[in-house]
Amino acid sequence: MRRLALSALLLARVAAPALGEEPARKPAALPGAAAPVAEEHPEVPPPPFSEGIFPCSGCHADLPVDRTRRALSAMHDDIVLRHDEEHRWCLDCHDATDRDWLHLASGERVGFEESYRLCGQCHGEKLRDWKAGVHGRRTGEWNGRKRYLLCAHCHNPHAPRFKALAPKPAPVRPTRPGVAR
């Protein structure tokens, strides 16, 4: 509720999510607001959902919304939140009224395929670099079509620290005839 009040203050024109309207994807720029980074939509692959988890409304549509902050026990107890967990929990990013969406701090709903806008609220400099092609993995053409990845393809949103990997084999040490390695 506090968030709603905040969003009403900041963005009077954005429809409140509780009204269940169509999500406003591109709110009109507010007069006086700092010019945002150009809202281009990079070509991204589908979000990396766990098998069979999406759409979330498959289960959540019939469930009552419980906004109290708590440890999850009935479902999703495999999710360990290691992402500023002292200050945040599920409904800070996931939309309470329609779980098939995420939402920004403003209350604006964003789809999972645009989740970089959500991440960019805190990690603005990473979002800027990502849009420029400097943060994150790129495939495709250096002078043409580039394939981006979403933040969530490399960082688990619930525990975003980059996972350690097993390295490929070390190079063979050079040998000389008659000299043991």
Next chain:
Amino acid sequence: MKSLPVENASAGPCASSCTRRRFASIASAAAAGWLLTGCGPKRLREMPKERLRRALDEMEREYATQRGMTVKVADTPPMPGVLFGYALDLSRCIGCRRCVYACAGENNQSRDPQVHWIRVLQMEKEKGIDFREANPYYQPAEVPEEGHFYVPVACQQCRNAPCVKTCPTGATWMEPDGIVVIDYEWCIGCRCCMAACPYGARHFNWTLPTVPKDQLNSDTHYLGNRPRPKGVVEKCTFCIQRVRNGRYPACVEVCPAGARKFGNLLDPGSEIRYIIERKRVLVLKEELNTLPKFFYFYGT
């Protein structure tokens, strides 16, 4: 000396027992043949386009008979207005060596004896970039290791390249798009370039490179990843067979951390220019004035 045997050869019938005359006629024929075939440029870089294509077709036929498979040898020229540059994010690299093996596969590097164009050096954070303390043989269960960082080193594509300056035969040079390449037909294997390179980026084929047939990349470029003979030097070419067709190098696409960046230094909108203009950038062994086009940066 040459005119005498020619006169002899044309004067009168030659008996098969006349050994001196027979020798002279054969020698003169050989000299004439040498003169005819020796005309025109023999280096691949100096050949006119049509003649180069004929030479590469010949090369393709040779590979087909040697290996029993079709190997395409392209002669894609440099694009105008392009100078390739590379940037590697030291704050992202985790030392997983995915790039090393992607490079070896893409560029047909010998499996045994092993040739790797990329060498990933593990360094200690406390000591900074110190090549004396670097360890390329690390093999923990998982990387990155605590207190360490990783510096992958391959050809730095210097604008003032010591290897090019030292090559006695002119078998290595910088292309107009900035890629330092080697003509494997013209390399005599003296390894002067290897001694000159301060980055250890050049590698010698002590034997005929071995690549299993099913692993051979048949999409090749004559200045890059085509199968090499024994006794020549090879090195990173920014994946010339890919980048001249607009694609990213293999190491860029495989890097799971997204630490490797590539683009056109002359394009102000390119990723590489964004990095150089906004990030903390360094080059290795700057004091040697090699002027690398391979930059290291800190993305954070």
